[in-house]
Amino acid sequence: MTRLHGLYGLTDATLMPTDTLMLERVEAALRGGMRLLQYRDKSTDDARRLRQALALRDLCRQYDCPLLINDDVELAHASGADGVHLGQQDGSVAAARDRLGPAALIGQTCHDRIDLAQRAIQAGADHVAFGAFFASRTKPEAELAPLALLQEARARLNVPVVAIGGISMDNVARVVAAGADLIAVVNALFAAEDIQQQAERLTQPFHVS
Numbered sequence: 001m002t003r004l005h006g007l008y009g010l011t012d013a014t015l016m017p018t019d020t021l022m023l024e025r026v027e028a029a030l031r032g033g034m035r036l037l038q039y040r041d042k043s044t045d046d047a048r049r050l051r052q053a054l055a056l057r058d059l060c061r062q063y064d065c066p067l068l069i070n071d072d073v074e075l076a077h078a079s080g081a082d083g084v085h086l087g088q089q090d091g092s093v094a095a096a097r098d099r100l101g102p103a104a105l106i107g108q109t110c111h112d113r114i115d116l117a118q119r120a121i122q123a124g125a126d127h128v129a130f131g132a133f134f135a136s137r138t139k140p141e142a143e144l145a146p147l148a149l150l151q152e153a154r155a156r157l158n159v160p161v162v163a164i165g166g167i168s169m170d171n172v173a174r175v176v177a178a179g180a181d182l183i184a185v186v187n188a189l190f191a192a193e194d195i196q197q198q199a200e201r202l203t204q205p206f207h208v209s
């Protein structure tokens, strides 16, 4: 089974307005060492979403990087992605596990609450996400969580712990030192001038921890 660890990139339709730009930018992150990708697209264009998910699946396979689909279990199934990420309002983790099978990677957003993480794991999640740890350009409305939560999560949960929200070169070392197994990043990765180099830099703290 894939060990989830390191840089977790999330796609962003604003930063990647065409298929070509999306694939170029994701490939740069993969070359820089990104270890997990989430296709996050809030549009309702189902044909485009399936096309992009399939293209990302093929690209990620070349780099041995799992692909998760945000919000949409059926798109994960149809595209042959490796799993799904669900928020608290995105449907049941247990139903996703039933649909996608035992090998699927299933993550759930748990905000700043260990009890939600325990419930997610019981329902079949194999990793859990906490945040936002810093003000996020991508999701400015996200409520903040304290970094100390990561240490508590690592101590109390036996699945990989994802940190998300406003993670950048200014704070990534502190986030990893606090206990994150994965750092989930949009803006500080995909808005960078040199995405490959930025992925390498964001990955550095995992090599020293």
Ligand SMILES: Cc1ncc(COP(=O)(O)OP(=O)(O)O)c(N)n1
Pocket: 038, 040, 070, 071, 085, 086, 087, 088, 089, 090, 107, 108, 109, 129, 130, 162, 164, 184
């Ligand atoms: C890794 C990761 N963590 C949290 C989220 C947020 O999920 P959600 O609360 O469902 O919000 P949307 O991303 O769907 O807007 C995430 N996508 N990925």
Ligand SMILES: Cc1nc(C(=O)O)sc1CCOP(=O)(O)O
Pocket: 109, 111, 130, 131, 132, 133, 135, 136, 137, 138, 139, 142, 143, 164, 165, 166, 167, 184, 185, 186, 187, 188
């Ligand atoms: C999609 C998402 N979910 C969050 C949460 O707190 O649940 S923060 C966030 C956006 C993360 O993007 P950036 O790295 O640009 O801050």
Ligand SMILES: [Mg+2]
Pocket: 070, 071, 085, 086, 087, 090
């Ligand atoms: Mg969601």
